Amino acid sequence: MITLIQYILAVVSGVLVGFSLGLIGGGGSILAVPLFLYFVGLDSLPDAAHVAIGSTALAVGLNAYINSYMHLKKHNVSARVGSVFAGVGLIGSLLGAYLGHITPGTSLLIYFSIAMIVLGVYMAVRRESTKPGTSDEVPRLMESLKKCPKLTPSTIAKVGGAGFVVGLISGYFGIGGGFLIVPSLMFSAGLCITRAIGTSLLSVGTFGVASGAEYAAYGDVLILVSLLYVVGGALGGYAGTSLAVKAPRNILRVAYGAIIVLVGIYMLFKLGVL
Numbered sequence: 329m330i331t332l333i334q335y336i337l338a339v340v341s342g343v344l345v346g347f348s349l350g351l352i353g354g355g356g357s358i359l360a361v362p363l364f365l366y367f368v369g370l371d372s373l374p375d376a377a378h379v380a381i382g383s384t385a386l387a388v389g390l391n392a393y394i395n396s397y398m399h400l401k402k403h404n405v406s407a408r409v410g411s412v413f414a415g416v417g418l419i420g421s422l423l424g425a426y427l428g429h430i431t432p433g434t435s436l437l438i439y440f441s442i443a444m445i446v447l448g449v450y451m452a453v454r455r456e457s458t459k460p461g462t463s464d465e466v467p468r469l470m471e472s473l474k475k476c477p478k479l480t481p482s483t484i485a486k487v488g489g490a491g492f493v494v495g496l497i498s499g500y501f502g503i504g505g506g507f508l509i510v511p512s513l514m515f516s517a518g519l520c521i522t523r524a525i526g527t528s529l530l531s532v533g534t535f536g537v538a539s540g541a542e543y544a545a546y547g548d549v550l551i552l553v554s555l556l557y558v559v560g561g562a563l564g565g566y567a568g569t570s571l572a573v574k575a576p577r578n579i580l581r582v583a584y585g586a587i588i589v590l591v592g593i594y595m596l597f598k599l600g601v602l
Contacts, residue, residue, distance in 0.1 A: 330370070330553070337368045338553045342560020346391065348584065349561070350568025357391075357504040358444055360384035360557065362591050365437075366598070368553070375548060377433030381440075381502030382543025383550045385425075387557035388504045389536020394562060396529035404526030408479055409487055409517045413509070413527070414534040416488035417495030421535040424499025425542040431500075438599055440501055444592030447507065452585030479517075486516040491531065499539040504532040 341363040349357060364380040365371040373379055399405050428436060490512040498505035509528040513519045543549050596602045
């Protein structure tokens with residue numbers, strides 16, 4: 329039985345996840361699962377691991393579709409590349425969700441914790457080449473937009489292959505996968521970073537909603553909790569995006585990466601691995 333306090337905490341969790349996504353970008357949604365389990369306090373539910381992953385996958389997917397609206401309005405989405413990536417990746421995400429469902433809950437959370445630690449280290453050591461607001465940012469973006477290639481058979485093959493692999497990982501762990509999708513789109517299709525970010529949201533939405541729907545078919549999704557996450561995510565995302573233009577992103581990225589590593593270690597401790 330979920331209490332009113334836990335529903336409120338689900339909204340707060342959504343705010344925290346949305347804020348981190350707006351402030352940092354890719355990788356922010358990976359905190360959704362531990363918040364669901366240990367902050368909202370639903371780790372005592374039967375099959376809590378699968379319920380947490382299924383519910384947060386649905387929430388992350390819906391939130392990504394909502395956020396993609398602004399990028400569509402600004403023409404920052406490459407629809408054809410995104411359709412190939414998301415279409416093939418959909419198969420991978422459904423397969424990944426099935427593999428996640430048949431993985432024992434404790435094992436799944438152990439793998440998830442390890443993935444958090446790896447992602448946290450990656451975020452901490454990563455650096456952005458161009459700081460937001462610098463005078464050379466606009467010319468670089470305009471130049472990169474000119475280099476966005478047309479789809480060719482080889483490009484379609486690379487985009488589809490990358491989409492399948494990322495979709496598989498996204499479905500297995502119930503995460504958005506934006507931190508993987510953006511570089512995959514830039515590498516496989518040659519998209520500029522602006523369009524890669526906008527286009528990635530279509531795939532994050534598709535993978536999340538598909539994985540969430542599959543988990544829902546298994547009875548492992550709390551629909552109301554997912555919707556409350558979405559509401560909180562919209563509020564937090566607005567605040568995080570507003571602050572992002574003034575914040576020292578590299579310092580924030582290192583700090584956030586450290587937080588993810590610590591949360592991953594905490595989960596391993598809770599699971600009795602450490």
